[in-house]
Amino acid sequence: MQDSGFLPRLLEALGPDVVTTDAQAIAPWLSDWRGIYRGDAQAVVRPRNTDEVARCLALCQQWRVPVVPRGGNTGLCGGATPDDRPANVVLSLDRMNAIRSVDTIANTMVAEAGCILGNLRRAAHDADRQLPLSLAAEDSCQIGGNLATNAGGVNVVRYGMARELVLGLEAVLPDGEVFHGLRTLRKDNTGYDLKQLLIGSEGTLGVITAVALRLLPRTDQRAVVLAAVESPQQALQLFSLLYSRCGARLQAFEFFTGPCLDLVLTHAEGVQAPFADRHPAYVLVELADTTDEAGLNSLLEATIGDALEQGLCLDAAVSASLSQVEAMWKLREEISEAQRADGPHLKHDISLPIESIPVFMERMAARLRQLDAAIRPFVFGHFGDGNLHYNLSRPAGAPQDWATTHGEAVTAEVLDEVMRHGGSISAEHGIGQLKREYFHRYKDPLELRLMVGIKRLLDPAGIMNPGKLL
Amino acid sequence: MQDSGFLPRLLEALGPDVVTTDAQAIAPWLSDWRGIYRGDAQAVVRPRNTDEVARCLALCQQWRVPVVPRGGNTGLCGGATPDDRPANVVLSLDRMNAIRSVDTIANTMVAEAGCILGNLRRAAHDADRQLPLSLAAEDSCQIGGNLATNAGGVNVVRYGMARELVLGLEAVLPDGEVFHGLRTLRKDNTGYDLKQLLIGSEGTLGVITAVALRLLPRTDQRAVVLAAVESPQQALQLFSLLYSRCGARLQAFEFFTGPCLDLVLTHAEGVQAPFADRHPAYVLVELADTTDEAGLNSLLEATIGDALEQGLCLDAAVSASLSQVEAMWKLREEISEAQRADGPHLKHDISLPIESIPVFMERMAARLRQLDAAIRPFVFGHFGDGNLHYNLSRPAGAPQDWATTHGEAVTAEVLDEVMRHGGSISAEHGIGQLKREYFHRYKDPLELRLMVGIKRLLDPAGIMNPGKLL
Incomplete structure (x- = not known):
């Protein structure tokens, strides 16, 4: 814990209904849904509005307390799970779940970050419009998390990633200042498009509290x-x-x-x-x-x-x-789900220039044969976007903990082959904790340097989601 | 001039074919196509490749020489016209006009920044694909400028702004370092999306040298x-x-x-x-x-x-x-063109939440009547995007220089009304020199502060397109 004074101040500012410190009550917030990552925290904060988010962050910055923003906890890279520091505060947006507007003239929807994606999709549908972001976890993931990770899904080939659907957003920066960018304008060429930095930043620059989305015509x-x-x-x-x-x-x-x-x-x-x-x-x-x-x-x-x-x-x-x-x-x-039933396996959410998929598949299969001919590849994905889920299951007869003991070596082979084709080590799942090491290994040094500079600019105290992405 | 040593070094590095210093030869590069803005420069540099751009910028940074990137010079805000400092270097991308690839499997096009938009559109069409960015100046504007200003046009209601068509870009940063982001991947969730900063930055952060664009199915x-x-x-x-x-x-x-x-x-x-x-x-x-x-x-x-x-x-x-x-x-x-033939007038490229257009039009008309009932509004634009070109022509009988003498007062009225409706003072034309004062007046202080921070991060010496945007 950073200082014994922080928690009383936080409780004073937000009240016990918003701030949970009881160890038992906190426990469910410390791991990801797959049970792969587990961390620690001194409190879970569940604000009801943007102002409470702002007050929480201002205090955290003042006391240098790490903040882990959390949406629906459906991520696959441990990005919303705290690391093992007991000082962490988990900031859940789940109570901020109001749909502020659905506008069928402007074809926009404004929603708070904690709204479940499926609920937004249904609200759009009921208004004779479509929110085309669609993915397996849509009935538990939250739109704030979708934007923080720039979610993909099955309709990207037509509608693009979550980023493409965003007209504006509201966010709280680490010092508690509110970024008032909740505009619904289709066109606004007035300076750098700052919201783009927050989209896909995995909670490392600030907390998205509300979003303005484009709605599309229904395609029934x-x-x-x-x-x-x-x-x-x-x-x-x-x-x-x-x-x-x-x-x-x-x-x-x-x-x-x-x-x-x-x-x-x-x-x-x-x-x-x-x-x-x-x-x-x-x-x-x-x-x-x-x-x-x-x-x-x-x-x-x-x-x-x-x-x-x-x-x-x-x-x-x-x-x-x-x-x-x-x-x-x-x-x-x-x-x-079938692969889960089959047992532990290694997931690789990769993307490739689409025309390189055939040669990648061939060369990768050869490399795997060389590594261990009994590895069982289950390859599927959003082919039209060049996005493969290149998943690998335990060889028949290998020990149950194969994925743990062999994971690093196998993943290194996969990602190395991906990079040879100019692909990406994360197509739609992000970096989180899972791919951080590879991200640092493969990312262009200039890009990494710029990202670190941007991180310092927006989060000089370094409190936002430490140990994730950068 | 910053230092008498700069020009010889520049000439030595790039040669007289690339570097023009003759005053007469430079003259045409010092004004915008409408003849509204006029500036000064010590040289025009017309690099043939990315490496030459890099060498030029590295020298400019070293000698603190301001650089004004220039595409097709079709902008309406003076963003590509140098200011009156004789030290300026105008950096024209017009010689970098090769189409590097048109890929009908991946549905992508990679082109150098100096390519004329119309040529890219035709190349896509010939390959049975469509590059949907379409605007009046398409046969003279350059794609690098289109991205630097996040161009709009007539098909935005379907395909979005230029930004939405960008998969990747290559750019040279002010210190001469090359940003190698010319990826054609559809999905790449690996950190902050840095290219988004360059898109729409009006040459204030670096020079876009090549772009990777999405191609769409033809809609004949x-x-x-x-x-x-x-x-x-x-x-x-x-x-x-x-x-x-x-x-x-x-x-x-x-x-x-x-x-x-x-x-x-x-x-x-x-x-x-x-x-x-x-x-x-x-x-x-x-x-x-x-x-x-x-x-x-x-x-x-x-x-x-x-x-x-x-x-x-x-x-x-x-x-x-x-x-x-x-x-x-x-x-x-x-x-x-008809409005030009009719005489000098004031252009306002504004956007509004689309549902606010009717009430904006009403109130604005009332305000104009109060100001001068004889002002002649010619209002047109991309209504489906909430984007109006709210242009105002000289009242019948007013002096020929009405736009000059009354412009500021009239524009202030228009933009004030726009802001009352949560609109934007620049929908698709950008800020440049024209709207810089209003930009600073109306932009949220937090956003301005972040933009200044990003500018300092990417261009610490402040050489990129000074006097524009920020």
Whole structure:
């Protein structure tokens, strides 16, 4: 603890309803949802408004107390879990969960940082608009965390990352000053775009307290195809054809290998093999549009027909109903859970220049064979964005703690190969604690230096989320 | 001049082909295209590659020589015109005009900063892709300048500002160090997104030397409607209907008042009144799609039919051919030129929360009437983005130099009203020299302070484009 005077002051400023110091009550806030990271803290603070966030940060800065902002705790890199310093304060935004406005003229939504993403998506839908940020954790993650980590998900190929949806944001800087950037303007060329620094900064520069988001027209008409492909190369050609032909309708282009499907068929309930034959890999394509369901279906059928004719896929099943759409998506969505059921594994959220995916896949497979031919790769992801979840499971027969004992060596191989192709060691999950060492190893020294300079500018006392990212 | 030793060193480093010091040869580089700003310089440097830019900047920093980066010189705020210091060096990117790659698998384009935007658009088109950044100056502006000013244009309602199209960029920082951020990755969550600082920084932080852009599917099918509306309020309702119904196809939603049309009909060649009656205002809507021209036309006709029925517009003409599309666009595009022909005037590139446009227009008109009832407003712009070009022409009978003598008082009124509605004093043109005073007056002090901090971090010697923006 920094000083015995801090906690009384914090309690005095915010009250016992906002500040929790009881060890038992704090315990659940000290680990991530996967149970991989665990830390310590002297208090959990759950402010009800921006002013309380500001008062908390001002005190923390004054007493040099480290602050760990926390959203829905769905991150995969330990970015919202405190480190082992007992002085930490966990600052949860969960009580700041009001939707301040949904505007269907301006097509904007203003929401507090603690709003659950799924609730915002539903609020937009109810207002005949769409918030297109969509990801597996959407019913527990919070929008503040989504922006702090620049979340991705399944619709990035059409709508971009979370960053692209942000019109403005409000944040509290480490000294307690409020950044009043909650503008809904579409155009505002007045100086450096400061909000961009906070987006993706993983809580190291300040605390996002509210956001102004763009809303898009709803795309209720959906058509999905599941296509079997013989290789990533073929998936690439199929992607190119669909991109040219279907234009803005292309809402998702997902990829998974045959072993991923096998795993889902083994572990998930209520799923069926989509084809009589097993295939090396699959892509799941979704087209979506505001209108004209018939046109959408016939466009997808015609395009896939041409793809089959041109030999750009081995087989294909086009959805004929919403339940088929959902059944196809379930095959993709159950992969993570099925892999969890299969046992501990190593996750690698990587991205590549999309045209490099085939050669990366080949070379990586060769490197893994050399390392240990029995490692079981389960590769899937947002292929249309060049984003693979290159996950590796324990070789059959290896000890249960394989991921722990071999993780570092294996991950080093994967990330080294990623960097050879000009890829990124973190596509959408961020750095947090998990990838910090690799981040420092691979990031350009000039960029690192600038980031450190920006960190010092915004957080001179260094209280914001220490041990994460930088 | 800072020191008599600088120029010889610069010439030695880059040669006389790159460095021009002859006063007569320099003269054309000292003013903006409208002839409003004029400055001084000791040399014009026209590097052929990034390394030459780096060597130039390193020397300038060493000798504390101010550098004014210059693209196509099409800006409207004097951002690329040197101030009156004879020590200035104008750094033109015009020779760095190679397209390094057009990739139709990754859907990216990598181009040097001096490439003319129109050339990039055509290169994308030829490769069956689209670079959707489109603006009046596209055949003379350069992509480096477009990014340095975060350019807007007519397709922002669909594709966003220039910023949204940037995947990566290369830049030279003031000390001559090269920022190697020319990545084409769609996803890269590894730390603060530093390129966002350079985008829109108007040459005050460094020199953008190359850019990696997203390419979109082509949207060759186009359908346009010109609708007469009785008020901005009606335009707003029409916008809302089209946004809901037409979704991603809505590519442009432009607005202009009756007096703008009158001006075009007076001054432009080969234009015709679109309707038998005169109307208070007009909107020009373009839908565009990759495919299905018939579907596009019938969607637009049905939507406009409903709008007429619901009383959301007074009259409407739907394009039946490409030449009609072009004729309708000409009415909008000729406004600036017609206003120039009409004489000196005050330009205000403002943006507003779109739902505030009607009340802003009303109140602003009242304020102008109070100021001088004979001022002639010509209001047009990218209504769908909340962006108005709120231009004001000399009252009939006022002296020719009215814009000069009355400009400051009138502009202060306009910008004051803009700020009352939470708008922006610069939607897409930037700050440059023109709006610097207002920028400092209206910008939040915290934001200004952070911007100054970032400026000091990247440009500690303060050599980059002094007198602009900050």
